[in-house]
Amino acid sequence: MNQERLIRLRLELEKYDLDAMLVRYASNLRYISGYSGSNGLALITRKDAFFLTDFRYKTQAEQEVTQMQLRVPREADLFAALAETAVLKAGMVCGFEGNRLSYESFTRLGLLFPGTEFRDMSMLMETLAAVKEESEILDLEKAAGITDKAFMELLNEIKPGISERQLDAKLSYIMKSLGSERDSFDTIVASGVNGAKPHHKPGDKLLREGEFITIDFGAMYQGYHADVTRTVCLGKADAKQKEIYDIVLQAQLKALAFIRAGITGKAADAVARDLIVQKGYGENFGHGLGHGLGYEIHAEPRLSPKYEEKLQVNQIVTVEPGIYIPGWGGVRIEDNVVVKEKDCRNLTTAPKNLLEL
Ligand SMILES: [Mn+2]
Structure with missing residues (x-):
């Protein structure tokens, strides 16, 4: 993984007026973070980048994710752990992978981040990787x-x-x-x-x-x-x-x-x-x-x-x-x-x- 991909993604954030992009789907996650495991989540803001995974992938993430702040919460529920970081605030606009995220996950995001607007950015990551x-x-x-x-x-x-x-x-x-x-x-x-x-x-x-x-x-x-x-x-x-x-x-x-x-x-x-x-x-x-x-x-x-x-x-x-x-x-x-x-x-x-x- 290189810094270049984060720079390109941030240009897209600007272009679409997003404060952040949430990446959850395995191959998109690998593309943006370098992480090749299964469970993980990245939140890329205009200035910062956070990567969350669970205990099983701690060592692997430490080795593979070099350009993001790594968080390995106690609980395996990464959305709940993301809420604890308090990075996503009310009033922010956050893109998500509408073509990849399950309805259940989308609903949970709405409950955990009531003041944040989640915007469907289907194919954004796929287009970057093309x-x-x-x-x-x-x-x-x-x-x-x-x-x-x-x-x-x-x-x-x-x-x-x-x-x-x-x-x-x-x-x-x-x-x-x-x-x-x-x-x-x-x-x-x-x-x-x-x-x-x-x-x-x-x-x-x-x-x-x-x-x-x-x-x-x-x-x-x-x-x-x-x-x-x-x-x-x-x-x-x-x-x-x-x-x-x-x-x-x-x-x-x-x-x-x-x-x-x-x-x-x-x-x-x-x-x-x-x-x-x-x-x-x-x-x-x-x-x-x-x-x-x-x-x-x-x-x-x-x-x-x-x-x-x-x-x-x-x-x-x-x-x-x-x-x-x-x-x-x-x-x-x-x-x-x-x-x-x-x-x-x-x-x-x-x-x-x-x-x-
Ligand atoms: Mn073929």
């Missing part, structure tokens, strides 16, 4: 590198007769052996007809000769999520498999060649989508082209038909077109890229030609 610092790009690059390497090792394990769940377990073992802190999310291994479900949960189904296998997975490094998808063929691909694979690959390459700062998320999505529509599979690409990555697996910005914001230098996004055909299966290909001024830099190097194993 543009990455150089050190964050290095961490994500490291996560992407572990992910690529794991995929190459996994290729030796993809054989007829092994189940989707077993392949998932092997991949998790390989990634952790290579330095991943944990799986970025529950790995998707979707074989054969299961590939038609974009978020298929790996099950007992055995891999069979002639099937496509879609594997969506990622390593985590310093809290940063990689998110990569490859679709491979077990044995020789038939004409239909080759056709669908080629369309998805062309759509992805076209989007990768187009993405740069200044274009909207909508425009990026359209480049891949238009090609898939032209080929007659528009109905089979029902999700957005991509999403931001960071301390969250699905972060800002988005590449989707609804996202009108412009991409900025040093945002990191996934690029993941797919075609899903019920009763047949599916193909998705996904890389992670850093948005640059004139183009984008691909952090993913795993091969994308159709692999017939």
Whole structure:
């Protein structure tokens, strides 16, 4: 954690006429404080910054939270402990994470701080975190590198007769052996007809000769999520498999060649989508082209038909077109890229030609 993030947040406080911002959601809290535990709370005012956690995380917070005044109250109820600090006074305006805080917590805040106005600042923290610092790009690059390497090792394990769940377990073992802190999310291994479900949960189904296998997975490094998808063929691909694979690959390459700062998320999505529509599979690409990555697996910005914001230098996004055909299966290909001024830099190097194993 660096002072820079607090400075940027305080500029937002000024911009929105806030006296303070209350941060509670784990990945936002990590971003602003450096704290990687679960229970914690930060209150950032124009001049001060307070961090509260409970006894279980005392040592960890002392090590990780270097730019805030640390309070470890006796009670685990951090809102009540915040009230005791008397920092939030009547008449103050305090922002909160409306998209993250539970209704119960919001109600408690109203009871504990009757004279304070709480203002919904949904997405403020997420927007701040969307543009990455150089050190964050290095961490994500490291996560992407572990992910690529794991995929190459996994290729030796993809054989007829092994189940989707077993392949998932092997991949998790390989990634952790290579330095991943944990799986970025529950790995998707979707074989054969299961590939038609974009978020298929790996099950007992055995891999069979002639099937496509879609594997969506990622390593985590310093809290940063990689998110990569490859679709491979077990044995020789038939004409239909080759056709669908080629369309998805062309759509992805076209989007990768187009993405740069200044274009909207909508425009990026359209480049891949238009090609898939032209080929007659528009109905089979029902999700957005991509999403931001960071301390969250699905972060800002988005590449989707609804996202009108412009991409900025040093945002990191996934690029993941797919075609899903019920009763047949599916193909998705996904890389992670850093948005640059004139183009984008691909952090993913795993091969994308159709692999017939
Ligand atoms: Mn993804």
